Amino acid sequence: MVIGSELSGQGNKLSIQIVPPKNISICGINDTTTVQVYNISVGTISGIKVTLNLPPGTFYIKGTVKGTSISESNISNLNQPIFNAPNLGIATNFYFRVSLTSAC
Secondary structure, X not given: OOOEEEEEOOOOOEEEEEEOOOOOOXXXXXXXXXXXXXXXXXXXXXXXXXXXEOOXXXXXXXXXXXXXXXXXXXXXXXXXXXXXOOOEOOOOEEEEEEEEEEOO
């Protein structure tokens, strides 16, 4: 499963790593994915938003985001949920986990 993402953070450089779910199945097992974001720019970054671009038929389960200072921003499209993220100092990172489900 390939999961894409979009980051916004005032035009600064961010790096993202995603650990895809291993056990998700159609009409079956829900699973989690972990997202880790690194600040690779030369200053603090604020106003970060993370958008997950999930494969067709794969959806974020509302209310399942887990991580320090991470919150749902816009989940009107569960195939592309948007999350607010904490400010990142130089050479720091944050991570969060979300639960996913798939359509039958």
